[in-house]
Amino acid sequence: MENLLQRITFDQQVLRGKPIIRGLRISVEMVLELLAKGASKQEILEDYPELEAADIQAALAYAQHLVAGEVIFERLSA
Numbered sequence: 001m002e003n004l005l006q007r008i009t010f011d012q013q014v015l016r017g018k019p020i021i022r023g024l025r026i027s028v029e030m031v032l033e034l035l036a037k038g039a040s041k042q043e044i045l046e047d048y049p050e051l052e053a054a055d056i057q058a059a060l061a062y063a064q065h066l067v068a069g070e071v072i073f074e075r076l077s078a
């Protein structure tokens with residue numbers, strides 16, 4: 001997983017520092033959004049030929065890493 005996460009980079013000059021794939025102008029957010037909307041990995045790779053299959057796995061691993069570290073607070077009912 002550590003190797004995958006190395007594909008996720010941050011640069012204040014690119015997309016205001018959002019997590020991006022290997023310094024490209026392709027955000028992790030966009031990859032996750034495409035997957036959430038039902039795009040297949042193959043469709044994403046065809047639409048963005050500069051991406052590699054491992055980049056999509058890296059986006060998923062990054063999201064999992066963030067969720068795993070989430071702190072859950074009990075919601076107060078209104």
